[in-house]
Amino acid sequence: MIDLRIADWRAWAPGLESAEAWQAWANAPWAPAEQGEQPDCSFLPAMQRRRLSRMARIALHVAWPLCGDDEQLPLVFASRHGETTRTYAILGDVADRQPLSPTQFGLSVHNAIAGQWSILRGQRGESTAIAGEADTFEHAMLEAATLIDQGAPAVIVVMTEERPPEAYADWIDDVPFTYAVALRVGASRPDAGAASHWQLQLSGRTTQADHTDWPFALDFVRALHRPAASLMHTWKTRQWIWQRNP
Amino acid sequence: MNDLQRDIAQLIIDTLSLEDIEVSDITPNMPLFGEGLGLDSIDALELALALQKRFDIQIASDSRDARQHFANVASLASFVEAQRAACAS
Numbered sequence: 001m002i003d004l005r006i007a008d009w010r011a012w013a014p015g016l017e018s019a020e021a022w023q024a025w026a027n028a029p030w031a032p033a034e035q036g037e038q039p040d041c042s043f044l045p046a047m048q049r050r051r052l053s054r055m056a057r058i059a060l061h062v063a064w065p066l067c068g069d070d071e072q073l074p075l076v077f078a079s080r081h082g083e084t085t086r087t088y089a090i091l092g093d094v095a096d097r098q099p100l101s102p103t104q105f106g107l108s109v110h111n112a113i114a115g116q117w118s119i120l121r122g123q124r125g126e127s128t129a130i131a132g133e134a135d136t137f138e139h140a141m142l143e144a145a146t147l148i149d150q151g152a153p154a155v156i157v158v159m160t161e162e163r164p165p166e167a168y169a170d171w172i173d174d175v176p177f178t179y180a181v182a183l184r185v186g187a188s189r190p191d192a193g194a195a196s197h198w199q200l201q202l203s204g205r206t207t208q209a210d211h212t213d214w215p216f217a218l219d220f221v222r223a224l225h226r227p228a229a230s231l232m233h234t235w236k237t238r239q240w241i242w243q244r245n246p
Numbered sequence: 247m248n249d250l251q252r253d254i255a256q257l258i259i260d261t262l263s264l265e266d267i268e269v270s271d272i273t274p275n276m277p278l279f280g281e282g283l284g285l286d287s288i289d290a291l292e293l294a295l296a297l298q299k300r301f302d303i304q305i306a307s308d309s310r311d312a313r314q315h316f317a318n319v320a321s322l323a324s325f326v327e328a329q330r331a332a333c334a335s
Contacts, residue, residue, distance in 0.1 A: 046264070046265050046266035046267075047264075047284055049265070050262065050263040050264060050265060051263070099295055099298075099299075101292060101295065102288055102291035102292050102295065103288055103291075103292050106288060
């Protein structure tokens with residue numbers, strides 16, 4: 001059993017940016033249409049923004065306000081599929097026997113966004129980049145719990161997926177739209193609102209996966225809007241049970 | 247700036263996603279790296295690739311003169327012209 005204190009959170013999806021928009025989405029969720037929308041990340045000078053991919057902008061946008069400039073906090077970056085748009089573009093250049101862009105190639109690793117966070121925020125501590133299966137979110141939260149157990153006052157967790165290029169349609173069926181969720185797990189910032197307390201439990205089981213209507217990180221966002229909630233999320237032999245404590 | 251210099255300045259802006267800079271902000275003798283435009287070593291690699299594609303020239307990666315060629319837009323334009331002449335002959 002793991003205790004998790006969610007001190008604060010932010011989420012982004014096309015057309016869903018404000019707390020009010022997420023409240024409305026939580027009440028009656030829908031899949032927003034998208035045409036490459038991305039946050040402007042105007043908190044960064046243009047020269048620092050220019051190498052940020054769409055996913056990087058979205059991830060930084062949600063994580064940015066959760067960490068104070070005076071804090072050093074570990075980061076857990078989680079994405080099951082990573083930057084499929086970039087990967088596909090690079091593979092296209094390989095197939096066409098074109099030289100690869102050094103910038104694109106250099107950033108085509110799963111921990112690139114964690115590295116950009118570290119540089120842009122001056123964060124010198126641990127960072128972890130996770131690509132799990134359909135329960136990537138739970139693995140990210142487990143990682144956060146272990147970091148807190150090792151003494152971190154709080155951990156920033158970012159879970160993000162980008163709608164993949166059409167070529168991946170036969171393989172990736174769990175990203176109905178691009179999204180990111182950032183959570184501050186552990187101690188709150190001084191000016192923060194109320195935290196919520198959760199217990200996460202893993203029990204072994206061998207059944208088919210439960211079908212979830214939305215990516216689980218977004219189901220969790222819905223649950224954050226309810227005073228009491230319990231969620232069950234099964235993938236292969238792993239059954240995760242989430243319980244919100246009063 | 248002459249046409250080639252302007253082309254190169256635009257290529258730098260497009261290739262390196264310098265979204266808040268325009269061609270008119272770049273002068274022929276403005277340093278591209280460090281001081282001046284503030285580009286870095288990854289930009290140099292990216293720019294070399296873009297110049298090769300755009301102007302159909304070869305840039306040896308171990309060229310000792312690379313630092314001088316990449317100093318500013320004027321030196322890049324001279325370099326591109328020299329390479330084009332060399333490739334054409």
